[in-house]
Amino acid sequence: MTPKKEEKFRRLKEILSPLGSVLVAYSGGVDSTFLLKLCQDTLEGKVLAVTANSPTYPSPELAKAVEVAKSLSVRHRLIETKELENPNFVANSPDRCYHCKLELFGRLKQIAQEEEIRNIVDGSNYDDLKDFRPGRRAAAELGVRHPLQEAQLTKDEIRALSKEMGLPTWDKPSLACLASRFPYGTPITKQSLLVVEEAEAFLHSLGIGQLRLRHYDKTARIEVEPQEMHLLLQESNRKRIVARLRELGYRYVTLDLAGYRSGSMNEGLSL
Numbered sequence: 001m002t003p004k005k006e007e008k009f010r011r012l013k014e015i016l017s018p019l020g021s022v023l024v025a026y027s028g029g030v031d032s033t034f035l036l037k038l039c040q041d042t043l044e045g046k047v048l049a050v051t052a053n054s055p056t057y058p059s060p061e062l063a064k065a066v067e068v069a070k071s072l073s074v075r076h077r078l079i080e081t082k083e084l085e086n087p088n089f090v091a092n093s094p095d096r097c098y099h100c101k102l103e104l105f106g107r108l109k110q111i112a113q114e115e116e117i118r119n120i121v122d123g124s125n126y127d128d129l130k131d132f133r134p135g136r137r138a139a140a141e142l143g144v145r146h147p148l149q150e151a152q153l154t155k156d157e158i159r160a161l162s163k164e165m166g167l168p169t170w171d172k173p174s175l176a177c178l179a180s181r182f183p184y185g186t187p188i189t190k191q192s193l194l195v196v197e198e199a200e201a202f203l204h205s206l207g208i209g210q211l212r213l214r215h216y217d218k219t220a221r222i223e224v225e226p227q228e229m230h231l232l233l234q235e236s237n238r239k240r241i242v243a244r245l246r247e248l249g250y251r252y253v254t255l256d257l258a259g260y261r262s263g264s265m266n267e268g269l270s271l
Helices: 003-019 030-042 059-071 096-115 125-132 135-142 156-164 191-206 225-234 235-247
Strands: 022-025 047-053 074-078 117-120 212-215 219-226 252-255
Touching: 003 030, 022 030, 022 096, 030 047, 030 059, 030 235, 047 096, 059 074, 074 096, 096 117, 096 135, 135 219, 156 225, 191 212, 191 219, 191 235, 219 225, 225 252, 235 252
Parallel strands: 022 047, 022 117, 047 074, 219 252
Antiparallel strands: 212 219
């Protein structure tokens, strides 16, 4: 462990220790798993992990989250969220994430009060501050803390620490709500979310790691890491991708030569 990373790791434990008891907003991804493990170790089990199940969350990820939480011996609850019943979320304006997080954190606050848990935390990391994240406003309004951000831990540092700790998620591709695949102003529907989920699952089955499929009605824009673009362009894979995505309703299938980048739908916003 490098001195800088070790200092941040120590700082994180100092942040967590006074919290007493915590409810962790747990997605099963790299950041929230690392945070959950540290909370469990630091707070001696006074921890509840809560995972939201909704059409915006790929179903295989839910099963993995349950499995990892069980392996960490953490008390874990699943809740159903109803983003698609909120017209402000469905309309998919640039503040969509605010409305989603407002419901989620509101539900978590109710659970924390019922369980007499003192604090709610999530896995937002220091790199997230660089991107447009309207959900931060909902977190601030409802008193949700971001310990990884407070300790200034970056994604790469969290991956490295997770590997050192033997966490199975250390090299897991970054996750994001499936609604992030749609251009702002395009309504979010259960069917379109399912199409994106199935398309991305197929692409992963070809051995592609980090990816996003951005949904533009009949056009799919695929983002992958530059070093994995050749997997899409292999002749057999290319034909299979086009055939499968056309089955799912896409007329045009494109590869974004700029490659994968988190929050690419925000690139056209004037912030």
